[in-house]
Amino acid sequence: xxxxxxxxxxxxxxxxxxxxxxxxxxxxxxxxxxxxxxxxxxxxxxxxxxxxxxxxxxxxxxxxxxxxxxxxxxxxxxxxxxxxxxxxxxxxxxxxxxxxxxxxxxxxxxxxxxxxxxxxxxxxxxxxxxxxxxxxxxxxxxxxxxxxxxxxxxxxxxxxxxxxxxxxxxxxxxxxxxxxxxxxxxxxxxxxxxxxxxxxxxxxxxxxxxxxxxxxxxxxxxxxxxxxxxxxxxxxxxxxxxxxxxxxxxxxxxxxxxxxxxxxxxxxxxxxxxxxxxxxxxxxxxxxxxxxxxxxxxxxxxxxxxxxxxxxxxxxxxxxxxxxxxxxxxxxxxxxxxxxxxxxxxxxxxxxxxxxxxxxxxxxxxxxxxxxxxxxxxxxxxxxxxxxxxxxxxxxxxxxxxxxxxxxxxxxxxxxxxxxxxxxxxxxxxxxxxxxxxxxxxxxxxxxxxxxxxxxxxxxxxxxxxxxxxxxxxxxxxxxxxxxxxxxxxxxxxxxxx
Numbered sequence: 001x002x003x004x005x006x007x008x009x010x011x012x013x014x015x016x017x018x019x020x021x022x023x024x025x026x027x028x029x030x031x032x033x034x035x036x037x038x039x040x041x042x043x044x045x046x047x048x049x050x051x052x053x054x055x056x057x058x059x060x061x062x063x064x065x066x067x068x069x070x071x072x073x074x075x076x077x078x079x080x081x082x083x084x085x086x087x088x089x090x091x092x093x094x095x096x097x098x099x100x101x102x103x104x105x106x107x108x109x110x111x112x113x114x115x116x117x118x119x120x121x122x123x124x125x126x127x128x129x130x131x132x133x134x135x136x137x138x139x140x141x142x143x144x145x146x147x148x149x150x151x152x153x154x155x156x157x158x159x160x161x162x163x164x165x166x167x168x169x170x171x172x173x174x175x176x177x178x179x180x181x182x183x184x185x186x187x188x189x190x191x192x193x194x195x196x197x198x199x200x201x202x203x204x205x206x207x208x209x210x211x212x213x214x215x216x217x218x219x220x221x222x223x224x225x226x227x228x229x230x231x232x233x234x235x236x237x238x239x240x241x242x243x244x245x246x247x248x249x250x251x252x253x254x255x256x257x258x259x260x261x262x263x264x265x266x267x268x269x270x271x272x273x274x275x276x277x278x279x280x281x282x283x284x285x286x287x288x289x290x291x292x293x294x295x296x297x298x299x300x301x302x303x304x305x306x307x308x309x310x311x312x313x314x315x316x317x318x319x320x321x322x323x324x325x326x327x328x329x330x331x332x333x334x335x336x337x338x339x340x341x342x343x344x345x346x347x348x349x350x351x352x353x354x355x356x357x358x359x360x361x362x363x364x365x366x367x368x369x370x371x372x373x374x375x376x377x378x379x380x381x382x383x384x385x386x387x388x389x390x391x392x393x394x395x396x397x398x399x400x401x402x403x404x405x406x407x408x409x410x411x412x413x414x415x416x417x418x419x420x421x422x423x424x425x426x427x428x429x430x431x432x433x434x435x436x437x438x439x440x441x442x443x444x445x446x447x448x449x450x451x452x453x454x455x456x457x458x459x460x461x462x463x464x465x466x467x468x469x470x471x472x473x474x475x476x477x478x479x480x481x482x483x484x485x486x487x488x489x490x491x492x493x494x495x496x497x498x
Contacts, residue, residue, distance in 0.1 A: 423465030
């Protein structure tokens with residue numbers, strides 16, 4: 001509840017704007033900076049140092065030095081890595097109010113949602129991976145007499161991470177936690193649209209006691225910082241979260257150099273299936289939240305809402321009523337439910353999708369336009385009269401747009417749910433266990449929620465099928481993405497009697 005959150009800090013002080021390399025905040029080598037703006041007003045917040053290829057080289061060199069055999073980091077006991085991650089989580093809890101306020105300012109994220117979800121998820125994730133630091137280990141294997149065999153799980157080395165602007169703190173911690181828990185070192189590029197919380201986290205990393213070079217943070221643009229990081233010959237792995245288009249480019253860049261390990265968490269067009277036997281009020285609420293959270297800027301949003309024909313009209317009516325209720329405005333306002341889109345470009349892109357949808361025959365039940373005034377606000381929108389081949393049905397709009405489709409039976413809706421190039425998430429609302437199992441087992445998605453949505457814990461693996469990505473974040477499965485498996489086989493000579 002709102003009463004559980006500390007009040008936001010109005011105009012939080014911007015404490016760090018420089019690159020973080022080798023535990024020091026430094027200017028870009030060529031002195032370049034770029035502006036970051038407040039999406040709720042369109043006004044500049046501050047100038048941030050802009051990393052380019054030379055700065056990427058410096059950050060990678062610092063990371064490589066920290067990873068050298070005999071370094072403080074390589075000699076550190078695994079459990080000590082867990083202690084450092086827990087210390088970082090402690091510092092995040094201490095600075096909870098400031099971090100939430102800064103995230104809301106820089107990303108336009110609703111403050112209450114940032115407090116209730118993003119920071120909790122981030123802290124829980126760090127603590128979860130702190131616990132894994134000394135528990136992911138190899139095995140011994142049976143061999144014929146005279147031989148002994150075992151496996152070792154070893155860190156990959158220098159890892160690059162490129163994170164998106166929609167949930168910056170969460171993505172920072174999702175990449176950092178498993179990477180350093182397994183003994184790797186990190187060069188992280190935050191999105192150029194939301195660099196401020198990543199830079200503040202860098203200061204906490206130093207305060208927590210991480211050795212120099214273990215974590216480096218280099219804000220910059222994709223072509224001039226992200227691409228050099230992806231192509232760098234001394235980077236052993238890239239982890240990326242963002243659009244499918246950019247994911248393809250990162251995979252290509254990585255393959256053209258040293259064939260580094262790549263994990264990708266990409267876009268989605270997730271189906272949310274509501275059967276007639278579901279609790280109507282609850283399903284309407286969950287369907288609403290699954291789309292409109294964070295102004296619709298969530299990769300696993302349930303944008304395609306499939307509703308059984310027996311309850312379709314009533315479901316649409318209630319969904320429209322719910323979409324009209326939420327207050328739109330300044331994200332730091334504790335009563336606000338809907339914040340801005342990240343940029344004017346993103347706002348205009350959403351409006352263009354809506355314009356195209358109407359031309360193709362869909363109906364706007366509510367919303368459908370921008371909110372006049374400062375900032376980049378789009379009205380919460382509900383679309384009906386949709387067909388599966390419309391552009392709005394196939395493309396990831398990444399905005400506050402709920403699309404409601406009518407279906408007849410399980411086999412039909414399952415086929416339509418899978419009729420997409422994406423496969424990140426899905427949900428089903430029903431009181432029939434047979435329907436729940438049929439959808440859960442049959443839908444092509446990395447996560448399936450049954451009678452819930454956005455239920456995430458650090459132990460739950462997250463990632464996509466098809467063009468929604470490669471590999472997994474979170475849970476035990478992500479540890480494999482940050483380790484190499486080495487097999488050691490020994491010949492043992494028999495003991496000779498003297």
